[in-house]
Amino acid sequence: MSTRIALRSVALTYLGVLVVVPLAMIFYRTFEDGFVAFFESVTTPAAISAISLSLTIVAIVVPLNVVFGLVTALALARGNFPGKGLLQAVVDLPFAVSPVIVGVALILFWGNDGWLGGAFPVIFSLPGMVLATVFVTLPFVVREVEPVLREIGTEQEEAASTLGASRWQTFWRITLPAIRVGVGYGVVLTVARSLGEFGALTVVAGGVAGESQTLTLLVHARYIDDHNTFGAYSAATVLMGLALVTLVLMTLLERRREA
Amino acid sequence: MITVTNVSKRFGDFTALDDVSLEVPDGSLTALLGPSGSGKSTLLRIIGGLEFADSGSVVIHGEDVTGVVPQKRGIGFVFQHYAAFKHMTVHDNVGFGLKIRKTPKERIDERVNELLKIVGLGGFAKRYPSQLSGGQRQRMALARALAVEPRVLLLDEPFGALDAKVRAELREWLRRLHEEVHVTTLLVTHDQEEALSIADNIAVMDNAHIEQVGGPRELYDRPANSFVMGFLGPVAQVDDTLVRPHDISLLSRPEGDAREAQVTRVSHLGFEVRVELQLGDGQPVFAQLTRTEAAQLELSAGDIVWLALTGDRDARLVSEDDRLDAVA
Ligand SMILES: Nc1ncnc2c1ncn2[C@@H]1O[C@H](COP(=O)(O)OP(=O)(O)OP(=O)(O)O)[C@@H](O)[C@H]1O
Ligand SMILES: [Mg+2]
Numbered sequence: 272m273s274t275r276i277a278l279r280s281v282a283l284t285y286l287g288v289l290v291v292v293p294l295a296m297i298f299y300r301t302f303e304d305g306f307v308a309f310f311e312s313v314t315t316p317a318a319i320s321a322i323s324l325s326l327t328i329v330a331i332v333v334p335l336n337v338v339f340g341l342v343t344a345l346a347l348a349r350g351n352f353p354g355k356g357l358l359q360a361v362v363d364l365p366f367a368v369s370p371v372i373v374g375v376a377l378i379l380f381w382g383n384d385g386w387l388g389g390a391f392p393v394i395f396s397l398p399g400m401v402l403a404t405v406f407v408t409l410p411f412v413v414r415e416v417e418p419v420l421r422e423i424g425t426e427q428e429e430a431a432s433t434l435g436a437s438r439w440q441t442f443w444r445i446t447l448p449a450i451r452v453g454v455g456y457g458v459v460l461t462v463a464r465s466l467g468e469f470g471a472l473t474v475v476a477g478g479v480a481g482e483s484q485t486l487t488l489l490v491h492a493r494y495i496d497d498h499n500t501f502g503a504y505s506a507a508t509v510l511m512g513l514a515l516v517t518l519v520l521m522t523l524l525e526r527r528r529e530a
Numbered sequence: 531m532i533t534v535t536n537v538s539k540r541f542g543d544f545t546a547l548d549d550v551s552l553e554v555p556d557g558s559l560t561a562l563l564g565p566s567g568s569g570k571s572t573l574l575r576i577i578g579g580l581e582f583a584d585s586g587s588v589v590i591h592g593e594d595v596t597g598v599v600p601q602k603r604g605i606g607f608v609f610q611h612y613a614a615f616k617h618m619t620v621h622d623n624v625g626f627g628l629k630i631r632k633t634p635k636e637r638i639d640e641r642v643n644e645l646l647k648i649v650g651l652g653g654f655a656k657r658y659p660s661q662l663s664g665g666q667r668q669r670m671a672l673a674r675a676l677a678v679e680p681r682v683l684l685l686d687e688p689f690g691a692l693d694a695k696v697r698a699e700l701r702e703w704l705r706r707l708h709e710e711v712h713v714t715t716l717l718v719t720h721d722q723e724e725a726l727s728i729a730d731n732i733a734v735m736d737n738a739h740i741e742q743v744g745g746p747r748e749l750y751d752r753p754a755n756s757f758v759m760g761f762l763g764p765v766a767q768v769d770d771t772l773v774r775p776h777d778i779s780l781l782s783r784p785e786g787d788a789r790e791a792q793v794t795r796v797s798h799l800g801f802e803v804r805v806e807l808q809l810g811d812g813q814p815v816f817a818q819l820t821r822t823e824a825a826q827l828e829l830s831a832g833d834i835v836w837l838a839l840t841g842d843r844d845a846r847l848v849s850e851d852d853r854l855d856a857v858a
Contacts, residue, residue, distance in 0.1 A: 427613050430674075433578060433579075434627035435678060
């Protein structure tokens with residue numbers, strides 16, 4: 272009995288010191304001077320632009336990675352083709368490679384002195400930021416959906432085909448409903464990671480306030496460059512708020528998965 | 531009628547079907563019987579279009595469907611593990627094929643209700659598959675397959691995942707359903723009792739080949755080889771003759787060419803009594819007697835009896851090889 276209590280206390284303290292207390296401190300600092308100060312700080316032109324840029328990136332990255340993730344997961348779970356092992360490994364690459372390297376690699380490829388000789392205005396603008404974010408969030412949907420596809424097997428799909436459903440009808444009516452929780456989970460993780468991406472963006476995004484500055488970059492800039500700690504806390508709180516929304520969604524989804 | 535002609539199928543360098551030909555007569559309930567791995571499912575899936583043959587042809591009701599996709603074959607397929615659409619109600623499962631065919635909603639409802647009644651799931655339309663028992667799920671799957679009025683019904687071990695009692699019930703039920711609906715049916719099973727009890731025609735498979743096709747009595751009474759004989763029922767071997775153990779009679783005194791044997795064990799299995807014996811040369815044999823026969827002989831271990839072969843001569847085989855691996 273007492274060991275159990277001791278274990279619990281250790282776990283709670285660990286979580287508390289590492290996660291809860293630091294985050295709560297930011298929260299406290301944000302609202303220390305009242306809600307109005309917070310509101311003003313996160314509705315400056317630079318802040319609004321940063322929030323909308325972050326959300327825009329999410330809005331582009333999520334559909335891209337859902338489509339790519341579904342196709343790849345189907346190929347990995349159902350297909351049988353040469354190079355499948357390689358694809359398996361490549362999908363995990365973004366997890367293994369540090370985001371900073373991703374940023375550098377993108378510049379090497381798309382930048383003015385890069386392979387494409389800067390033919391496309393990618394770096395320091397939205398396309399570059401989207402590319403970087405797509406890259407770092409690539410595995411989530413694939414890795415959430417692939418095991419579900421394996422688990423449900425092919426029998427339901429085969430049954431649908433014997434009942435006259437085309438491949439497309441089978442996908443929409445049978446496969447997708449069966450994997451939707453996995454897809455949802457992948458989307459939530461992609462959203463959270465997209466919002467939080469920092470390393471790759473510091474390299475490829477210009478970081479120009481009001482233009483190419485995401486929420487994470489804004490927090491960093493206010494804190495380090497402007498010594499505006501309060502502004503940094505407020506922006507961080509917004510970021511956390513968005514993350515919290517996705518987290519709540521994730522929990523709800525998980526409940527449904529268990530049900 | 532389903533006609534399979536010279537179908538071969540390999541998976542890598544493994545041969546699953548080797549030049550197999552089969553005819554399933556119109557309106558029949560044919561069983562494809564064989565041990566695990568003999569190629570039954572592969573043959574059924576090739577007929578259903580879920581797998582394609584390397585060579586040979588499949589003809590359903592006069593139409594060559596060898597390269598045709600399953601959607602266009604006019605088949606109903608039932609899987610061992612039901613393949614229920616988990617996110618749909620029983621009603622939507624059964625109506626799926628009709629919905630794909632853009633049947634008007636009222637017509638779907640009508641047909642689904644009619645089918646659910648036939649398969650005994652009248653009050654279950656609004657449930658989800660997870661709220662049904664295994665037997666109910668399989669009946670739902672059958673209704674779903676029948677909804678599109680298939681030309682042939684293909685069943686892959688439909689009762690294999692159910693417990694013995696439910697399995698026996700559903701077997702009976704399928705037999706009756708077949709008598710009502712009369713759709714040409716091919717049923718895969720590895721259970722010889724199931725095949726003998728419901729099929730009017732049985733094809734015995736072993737090792738990528740079809741060994742024999744015939745009615746249940748024909749296969750039991752005139753097995754083409756020792757494999758078929760052994761797979762359809764128990765076999766005893768006396769010298770080099772294979773015989774059904776109920777075609778062995780035991781006598782209390784020598785007579786004709788009866789052979790002397792010593793009883794080693796007597797087991798009472800309800801109606802039947804199983805007697806294990808040892809012939810003079812040490813060869814073990816077992817015989818099945820009725821209770822009455824056994825009672826008259828008053829057998830017990832150690833007794834000396836005389837063993838004679840009775841019954842139909844054609845029901846015996848001369849052991850030709852060592853393939854008698856299914857002896858009970
Ligand atoms: N997709 C596949 N890839 C490789 N080998 C396969 C495949 N499908 C079947 N086989 C092999 O072909 C052989 C026949 O398989 P099949 O499923 O037809 O057997 P079965 O008679 O239905 O057996 P069971 O009673 O166990 O279902 C087996 O040895 C199996 O391993
Ligand atoms: Mg099988």
